[in-house]
Amino acid sequence: MTDDTAVQARRREIASEHLLFKLIEYVEQRHPGLLDFLEGSLDHLGDPAHDETKDDEAVRQIARQMITGARAEIAE
Template sequence: MTDDIAIRTRQREIATEHLLFKLMEYVEARHPGLLDYMEHSLDHLGDPAGDGSKDDDAVRTIAQRMIVGARAERKG
């Protein structure tokens, strides 16, 4: 992967995570229970990689941290 592609991928990931995080906060504030629903879905989340880099637990951990962060932001 070229540096330009890696940079654009990172930037897109940061922007997407920010927007998703804010959407989670917004919806949870208006419809309590979203974060619980999302949290209960994590058992079905996995890494689609087909090689040695596959790490389902790492993907679930990232998602769990996002949910925890949204909960903390809502309370704060």
């Protein structure tokens, strides 16, 4: 049986990620430099977990992949 809370969280994450990508694309197309700025901020990004799941670099890698995807989408 699927946990309803986990399903809702996944759906919110998918929706939020889509809207964030579209916002980034919109701003970058009108004001170039946003993606460079975001990329430059990644050293300050970390995982707030306080247990064995904490992995700052994994969080940064996801952000890098999102930036790469946004750059590719804009280049099309």
